[in-house]
Amino acid sequence: MKVIKDGTVTTAKGFLAAAATCGIKQSGKPDISLVASATDCTAAGVFTLNQVAAAPVLLDKATLAENQTAVRAVLTNSGNANASTGEPGMVNARQMQAWTAEALGCQANQVLIMSTGVIGQQLPMAKVAVGVKTAVSALSPDSGMAATQAIMTTDLVAKHLAVEVELAGGIVTIGGMAKGSGMIHPNMATMLGVVTTDAAVEAGLLQQMLRVANNHSFNRITVDGDTSTNDTVILLANGASGVAIDANNAAAFQAALTHVCTELAKMIVRDGEGASKFVEIQVTGAPSETAAHAVAQTIATSPLVKTAFAGSDPNWGRILAAAGRAGVTFDQYQTGLWIGVEDANGLQLVKDGTPTGYAEADAAAIFAAPSFVIRLDLGCGDAATTMWTTDLTHGYITINADYRT
Amino acid sequence: MKVIKDGTVTTAKGFLAAAATCGIKQSGKPDISLVASATDCTAAGVFTLNQVAAAPVLLDKATLAENQTAVRAVLTNSGNANASTGEPGMVNARQMQAWTAEALGCQANQVLIMSTGVIGQQLPMAKVAVGVKTAVSALSPDSGMAATQAIMTTDLVAKHLAVEVELAGGIVTIGGMAKGSGMIHPNMATMLGVVTTDAAVEAGLLQQMLRVANNHSFNRITVDGDTSTNDTVILLANGASGVAIDANNAAAFQAALTHVCTELAKMIVRDGEGASKFVEIQVTGAPSETAAHAVAQTIATSPLVKTAFAGSDPNWGRILAAAGRAGVTFDQYQTGLWIGVEDANGLQLVKDGTPTGYAEADAAAIFAAPSFVIRLDLGCGDAATTMWTTDLTHGYITINADYRT
Numbered sequence: 001m002k003v004i005k006d007g008t009v010t011t012a013k014g015f016l017a018a019a020a021t022c023g024i025k026q027s028g029k030p031d032i033s034l035v036a037s038a039t040d041c042t043a044a045g046v047f048t049l050n051q052v053a054a055a056p057v058l059l060d061k062a063t064l065a066e067n068q069t070a071v072r073a074v075l076t077n078s079g080n081a082n083a084s085t086g087e088p089g090m091v092n093a094r095q096m097q098a099w100t101a102e103a104l105g106c107q108a109n110q111v112l113i114m115s116t117g118v119i120g121q122q123l124p125m126a127k128v129a130v131g132v133k134t135a136v137s138a139l140s141p142d143s144g145m146a147a148t149q150a151i152m153t154t155d156l157v158a159k160h161l162a163v164e165v166e167l168a169g170g171i172v173t174i175g176g177m178a179k180g181s182g183m184i185h186p187n188m189a190t191m192l193g194v195v196t197t198d199a200a201v202e203a204g205l206l207q208q209m210l211r212v213a214n215n216h217s218f219n220r221i222t223v224d225g226d227t228s229t230n231d232t233v234i235l236l237a238n239g240a241s242g243v244a245i246d247a248n249n250a251a252a253f254q255a256a257l258t259h260v261c262t263e264l265a266k267m268i269v270r271d272g273e274g275a276s277k278f279v280e281i282q283v284t285g286a287p288s289e290t291a292a293h294a295v296a297q298t299i300a301t302s303p304l305v306k307t308a309f310a311g312s313d314p315n316w317g318r319i320l321a322a323a324g325r326a327g328v329t330f331d332q333y334q335t336g337l338w339i340g341v342e343d344a345n346g347l348q349l350v351k352d353g354t355p356t357g358y359a360e361a362d363a364a365a366i367f368a369a370p371s372f373v374i375r376l377d378l379g380c381g382d383a384a385t386t387m388w389t390t391d392l393t394h395g396y397i398t399i400n401a402d403y404r405t
Numbered sequence: 406m407k408v409i410k411d412g413t414v415t416t417a418k419g420f421l422a423a424a425a426t427c428g429i430k431q432s433g434k435p436d437i438s439l440v441a442s443a444t445d446c447t448a449a450g451v452f453t454l455n456q457v458a459a460a461p462v463l464l465d466k467a468t469l470a471e472n473q474t475a476v477r478a479v480l481t482n483s484g485n486a487n488a489s490t491g492e493p494g495m496v497n498a499r500q501m502q503a504w505t506a507e508a509l510g511c512q513a514n515q516v517l518i519m520s521t522g523v524i525g526q527q528l529p530m531a532k533v534a535v536g537v538k539t540a541v542s543a544l545s546p547d548s549g550m551a552a553t554q555a556i557m558t559t560d561l562v563a564k565h566l567a568v569e570v571e572l573a574g575g576i577v578t579i580g581g582m583a584k585g586s587g588m589i590h591p592n593m594a595t596m597l598g599v600v601t602t603d604a605a606v607e608a609g610l611l612q613q614m615l616r617v618a619n620n621h622s623f624n625r626i627t628v629d630g631d632t633s634t635n636d637t638v639i640l641l642a643n644g645a646s647g648v649a650i651d652a653n654n655a656a657a658f659q660a661a662l663t664h665v666c667t668e669l670a671k672m673i674v675r676d677g678e679g680a681s682k683f684v685e686i687q688v689t690g691a692p693s694e695t696a697a698h699a700v701a702q703t704i705a706t707s708p709l710v711k712t713a714f715a716g717s718d719p720n721w722g723r724i725l726a727a728a729g730r731a732g733v734t735f736d737q738y739q740t741g742l743w744i745g746v747e748d749a750n751g752l753q754l755v756k757d758g759t760p761t762g763y764a765e766a767d768a769a770a771i772f773a774a775p776s777f778v779i780r781l782d783l784g785c786g787d788a789a790t791t792m793w794t795t796d797l798t799h800g801y802i803t804i805n806a807d808y809r810t
Contacts (some may be wrong), residue, residue, distance in 0.1 A: 052729030052737045052758075084725050086738065086759025119722020120760050195553045228724045301706065303797075304805055309805030317524020323633045324457030332457045333491065353457075354491025355525050392708075393806075397799050400709055401716030 007162020008144025012173040013198040014240030014367035018138040022131025024079035032131035033150035041236040043071035044207040046225035054083035055093035068203040082115040083229035103136035104305040116190040148177040159267040165250035165256040178264040190377035193233040201237030217261035245402035274395025298326035306392035314363035334379030344375030412551025412567020417578040418603040419645030422552035423543040427536025429484035437536035438555035441478035446641040448476035449612040453632035459488035460498035474610040487520040488634035508541035521595040553582040564672040570661040572654035577604040583669040598638040605644030623667035679800025692786035703731035711797035719768035739784030749780030
């Protein structure tokens, strides 16, 4: 597997992209993003489980149920989430899809759409109409980066990546873009992703592979069933490489796909709203993977833990306290806790639920690093998980108290 | 029911209190608090469900299992939680209990203890020994306020209250004190409470009544099973009023007890770390009370919702988005949302999941108030609940990023 410098969603053969600025964002920044394939793609999607799923999420699910084998494009608007917008919001989503299809010269059910931004406001459709036309007319293999920038909201950094992987059968490319701000839950601030590949992958297999990749990447910074109104990841495969994925090369392709998704997920965390630290949370010795995930998730989202990270304060009691309220039964006198900068083998803080005789300065030095790893062993099983999170800072408050104003 | 001005844990007949400063807190503020009865009390307790329960919690549970009918005192230290301290922590908790009993001239199992403060450090027992002796020798009916102040940690305000209630049989008094900082979860920052009454209440009934009161008060600012390592509420009844609680007056006594606990719980929220707003969250139209509670809890703890409160920004989409990830199934197109300053009848923002034509300025005016009410109707049942929460501000970050330093 080889990382392609400056790789994007258009690095894989046969993909085009475009961006447009139509005034949905008050800031005047680009707010329409389009990724398209010159030929039909098989398509897969994973979506938010939120009960208040946005109109584009409901529409994409319906579209993929009709057509997973001849998808041509993903159109995204930023600045307005088209969520909590009722039936008018559904009408607008269908209109956006239809306009894009019309401009591309394909059927409506060959277009998927995504939205991100403020919830509860109707889309300014006259502006969207202009944006869609502008974007379609600007499609180019060189605009992957522009398309990436046009899906950003509170993101500070454009998140994109492409890899080339040599498979039995030939070389394929996988590229992707994502947006999201990983502070508390990327699931609350919307997470969107589009991944493209020139491999030829049968639709059922594609969906399965996206699900596996998602469980090891975007779901490690969020949690099943605990997502925003708009979270969506779309995977398009157009077969332009001439290489088909089959039993001989599926594992290698899966590994590359998972890598692309994991790197994009980590980029989201690193760009977390107001974040100054990147922290890997490992939970080991859990009775089940679900239990490990519940404990890791509770630690990774605890405001007290995250403010301790922000203060570079190795106040590890908060980590154990968070674990203890995760709804998982364990014996506190069997727990162990380690921290380190590179991996979790740096310093053991807790053994059998009791503080070790570690030096406070050593622990403080690790927590002062911009990136560190924590491992909590529950001592009651063999299951484990890893999640990625950030600290909770003044910057987060500033961004989110003033987001709409 | 009559509220007693400046009422405390010593307002009920036969109760004494004391405070001492023994150096557990670096700040030099009082850190030992004692509440005692001149005569034996029946006692009840509700405790954290956290798997990493602190040593004093484990000890009090064992003590109450042995003795619920002849309890004499509750000794609390602040500045150190004696949590995540392993077997040495249990030894220290037992020692603290034994020293208090010795100084009071009673048995160890007649004393309950509580601790609050930093997790994961052993208690400085030489200091505690001095503090216990000092407190016991200072017991006085006038020191209820001093005892209240001595349990504070990040609290800005001392939380205390007493009411007098005329029952069939005579007048009884109920007084209480509490500490806790209600920002994110009072469950994470420890919540402690001691409630005293001069009514005579049989131990089994006392426990049942405390459980009911707790479910309508402290559990409305926290959530079952989701509590800190140390959360404890103790209720002592010494019978000094000569009035026994029985079938004729139990309902009135329960109402007064619930009132005292609810007022203390609201004081904790109002004093939330960094809080500038007090918000009541009502969830109605839920399929069950558990579902209503889950939705209310998710809204009440959502960092995005709470930063919107801080910014006085009626960004109600975040409220619906939080509800949608609470694990409760509902139809977003049946939901309604109301906000108001005094009650939830002020302004309807959402009808059938769709924004109403409300004026933004009207919504902003309500969110700008220091205290307001939100009602989300899920439109799928008859169950309802109420919770109380605060906003999430820069002040919270400052307090918690620097708590130990």
